[in-house]
Amino acid sequence: MTLFRIAWRASCLLALLTATAALAQPAAENLVTNSDYAADLDGWRLTGELQAELVDSGRADLGRAVRLRTRTTDVPWNLQLSQALNAAVAQRDALYVRVWLRSPESVRVTFVVEQASEPYTKSLNREARTTPEWQEYRFVGRSVAAYEAGAAAVRLMLGHDPGTLEVAGLRVENHGAAEGVQFDQTIDYWGGRPHDDAWRAAAEQRIAELRTAPLTIRVNGALGAPVPGATVRVEQVRHHFRFGTAAPAGRFVGTDADSERFRAEVARLYNTVTFENDLKWHDVNPAEQQRIDAAIDWLDEHEITLRGHVLVWNFEVMPPRVRDLDAEAMRAAVHQRVTDQVGLYRDRLYLWDVVNEAVTNTEIWDRIGWDQFPEVFRLARAAGPNIGLAYNEYNMLNDREGHWRRSLENARRLIDAGAPITTFGEQAHQGVPLVPLPRVLELLDEAAKLGLRIEITEFDLGGVDDEEVHAQYVADFMTACFSHPSVDAFILWGFWEGSHWRAGENAAMFRRDWSKKPAQDAWEDLVLNQWWTRAAGETDGAGEFTQPVFYGRHRVTVEHDGQTVQAIVERTPDSPDWVMVSLP
Secondary structure, X not given: OOHHHHHHHHHHHHHHHHHHOOOOOOOOEEOOOOOOOOOOOOOOEEEOOXXXXXXXXXXXXXXXXXXXXXXXXXXXXXXXXXEEOOOOEOOXXXXXXXXXXXXXXXXXXXXXXXXXXXXOOEEEEEEEXXXXXXXXXXXXXXXXXXXXXXXXXXXXXXXXXXXXXXXXXXXXXXXXXXXXXXXXXXXXXXXXXXXOOOOHHHHHHXXXXXXXXXXXXXXXXXXXXEOOOOEEEEEEEEEOOEEEEEEOHHHHOOOOHHHHHHHHHHHHHXXXXXXXXXXXXXXXXXXXXXXXXXXXXXXXXXXOEEEEEEEEOOHHHOOHHHHOOOHHHHHHHHHHHHHHHHHHHOOOOOEEEEEEOOOOOOHHHHHHOOOHHHHHHHHHHHHOOOOEXXXXXXXXXXXXXHHHHHHHHHHHHHHHOOOOOOEEEEOXXXXXXXXXXXXXXXXXHHHHOOOOEEEEEEEEEOOOOOHHHHHHHHHHHHHHHHOXXXXXXXXXXXXXXXXXXXXXXOOOOEOOOOOEOHHHHHHHHHHHHHXXXXXXXXXXXXOEEEEEEEOEEEEEEEEEOXXXXXXXXXXXXXXXXXXXXXXX
16 A cells, blocks of 8 residues: 555545544634524525425424425536525635534535526535434635625535435534634545445556557667667657646737746646637637637647537527527527538547537527437538547536436437447546545446447546545546546646636645645656656567557667667557667
């Protein structure tokens, strides 16, 4: 067991011990009205036809509780108990959520404090599994912005599991800056699910079998005779597997110090990039188009491939001129969008997300007809004969059963309709509770039955405050995915805290000042060390040196009798397993 893993387990144990400790917290203002339900449900909002009744908690210290009937929905936020916060909050205020819960079915609950309107920026996002007995759940988050009274809200998202949940004493306490305060939190990173390392040995064996192959270096002299005893060094310079990140196109053309550092890290760490928003459907002005083109030029110069995101996604983010069209005109606009975009970038991208999140974003297809769902793939193939075509979804590797089933159904709908889909994209935005790695592998196996290639397209891990726990799960999740025979890419949805949509949830790999978090060290240890070929030796009597290498590009250096020759070798699953190097 590595020291890193020992530290991680110790950190998990500390978190669980902290959850049971009775730490005294300073008094603070409660931002929730009617926490005790003395005024019935006044001030509380029930979303998604949530059934509720007020009951006696059975405990004198808790008083009244609200009993809620939960069920499984497409996304957990479809059922909510929520309330807008009744006072202003300053940026970086410590917001301490405390609530008593019990459920005979041990249903899951997501605890959120967020902006009360678009874009619903989250200051706290935690999930826990309840117990049949009353238990207090305690979580703290830092407000990511300043909010006026009513502009932020606390929400219990309940669309995970069917059952009954009772809620009592929900409070959101504002502790201000609270520098140096140790908050008593209920943190079980695994949500009560069993987990161990039993999966690891088999995964590492699969990596050796799937991601490496022998490479033989044959060294000849000037007359073609084999050269024994030559020194051979093999060093990898590029992965065949796609390791990437999302990034704003503007970072590749910016002249500020952060943009320069951003580019340097992208060039060092990744061979693939996804533009976060630049290629989504909007009206692009000439200056923006110039910026996008310049960013692609930079990627080309550094041999970094570009993943196109996205052709058709959300009705609400379509240009207003398109949203106002009738069904027939909108259908024509969608067709034109796909044909034009694929044609414009056909030689500059390796793949397009043709459709994104069709499980929950259905309004376009309801408007223009679901027969157009496979049709847009056909149009994309006609405009780009050699490009990969993906359907991109979320909530697969989060183990969200209802959403996951509908994602598979949509993919099968495309396959059954003869759509030229090549790739199933799984966003893999992760949070707490962590999904045990054996379950991650089971879900990948299930997706692989589609017969498509799989890409991890938008990975991040939020809601894990302990940086060692965060790092170990990032490393383990990467290992599981890299070990799966159907997975071709592992792409982060951002890496730097200064440009990360979940910066407030500790999801970034680099801090704002560019110092590395442990998760970044873990990434580099895997991608640039453990899964990176560095080898040296001598040719045998037949003038050959054979070495297992990770698939990718390698620099081969041969030295003999004061002569040095270098060669660049691509070793892929389809390439020859040997290369000839001739000394002068």
